[in-house]
Amino acid sequence: MCRKLGDMLFRKSRADGAALLREELRRPGIVLVPGVFNALTALMAQQLGFRAVYVSGAAVTASMALPDLGLITLDEMVKTVKYIVDAVDVPVIVDADTGYGEALNVMRAVREFEAVGAAGIQLEDQVLPKKCGHLSGKAVVPPDEMAKKIRAAVEARRSPDFVIIARTDAVGVTGFEDAVERAQLYLEAGADVIFPEALRTEEEFREFARRVKAPLLANMTEFGVSPLIPARRLEEFGYKFVIFPVTALRVAMHAIREVFRAIMNEGTQERWLDKMFTRKELYDLIKYYDYEKLDTEISRHIDNIYKSGRGGRHG
Numbered sequence: 486m487c488r489k490l491g492d493m494l495f496r497k498s499r500a501d502g503a504a505l506l507r508e509e510l511r512r513p514g515i516v517l518v519p520g521v522f523n524a525l526t527a528l529m530a531q532q533l534g535f536r537a538v539y540v541s542g543a544a545v546t547a548s549m550a551l552p553d554l555g556l557i558t559l560d561e562m563v564k565t566v567k568y569i570v571d572a573v574d575v576p577v578i579v580d581a582d583t584g585y586g587e588a589l590n591v592m593r594a595v596r597e598f599e600a601v602g603a604a605g606i607q608l609e610d611q612v613l614p615k616k617c618g619h620l621s622g623k624a625v626v627p628p629d630e631m632a633k634k635i636r637a638a639v640e641a642r643r644s645p646d647f648v649i650i651a652r653t654d655a656v657g658v659t660g661f662e663d664a665v666e667r668a669q670l671y672l673e674a675g676a677d678v679i680f681p682e683a684l685r686t687e688e689e690f691r692e693f694a695r696r697v698k699a700p701l702l703a704n705m706t707e708f709g710v711s712p713l714i715p716a717r718r719l720e721e722f723g724y725k726f727v728i729f730p731v732t733a734l735r736v737a738m739h740a741i742r743e744v745f746r747a748i749m750n751e752g753t754q755e756r757w758l759d760k761m762f763t764r765k766e767l768y769d770l771i772k773y774y775d776y777e778k779l780d781t782e783i784s785r786h787i788d789n790i791y792k793s794g795r796g797g798r799h800g
């Protein structure tokens with residue numbers, strides 16, 4: 486009993502996220518993927534039934550009070566991803582920005598993310614300092630440079646299931662046609678999914694799907710240049726994934742500001758109790774009492790050993 490509980494809580498065997506994500510690629514229908522920035526938000530998404538999560542570079546860096554300019558290191562991201570993968574069974578898709586350097590850096594990044602159990606990564610074709618795809622002033626690398634990174638990622642993965650998502654930021658820089666051409670090249674280089682970043686109209690979303698016959702990812706980030714198109718519609722266009730990368734962080738920050746204001750102004754949070762995740766809800770989510778139970782069971786197990794006289798001379 487205590488072995489079983491221990492295995493469950495400390496996750497002796499973890500789900501093969503890459504295989505699960507690959508499975509999604511074979512199935513029809515769109516997959517809704519919320520952006521997460523720590524293990525707790527990932528667990529919440531899983532509990533509600535989402536079938537994958539996206540570790541957003543923008544949200545993770547913002548949670549460190551850093552701008553999303555490619556400042557986060559591979560190590561920092563790997564650590565964050567490890568906490569998340571250890572907490573959930575659903576596939577974890579990682580925003581790996583520009584791959585932390587050139588082709589060789591990309592290879593190392595793939596190895597590291599795969600080693601901690603990520604299901605796949607997203608690489609983008611911006612130059613450093615990279616920006617949020619929805620801001621102006623972006624620049625993109627030549628297409629062959631990005632294709633080389635994609636190839637490097639494909640070569641580096643241990644499992645053929647590990648999903649490589651190629652994002653092109655070209656639409657806002659060199660234009661729609663170049664984005665379509667780049668997508669074809671990235672697919673030839675071995676990308677499994679194409680992420681056309683910062684499309685400007687619903688028509689562009691539709692047209693991109695018409696022109697690029699591959700699994701596609703749509704980014705429904707708020708306050709950017711893309712219209713917010715419902716998942717049903719994106720599915721009709723042929724999109725396979727839709728991410729909501731920074732939604733949870735934005736909503737959480739709004740709520741945090743309001744409750745902090747209340748505390749500052751009223752000296753109490755009482756008015757907020759019915760808007761909170763309760764202690765019970767939190768403990769249920771993280772299985773708090775199961776950990777206590779495990780500890781008690783281990784103690785009981787040892788007590789029994791001593792009682793049965795097998796405790797040696799120290800008994």
Ligand SMILES: C[C@](O)(C(=O)O)[C@H](CC(=O)O)C(=O)O
Nearest residue numbers: 541542543580617618706730
């Ligand atoms: C998807 C994205 O790369 C992210 O880091 O989540 C960002 C999201 C955002 O800044 O709104 C992006 O560049 O679109």
Ligand SMILES: [Mg+2]
Nearest residue numbers: 541542543580
């Ligand atoms: Mg990002």
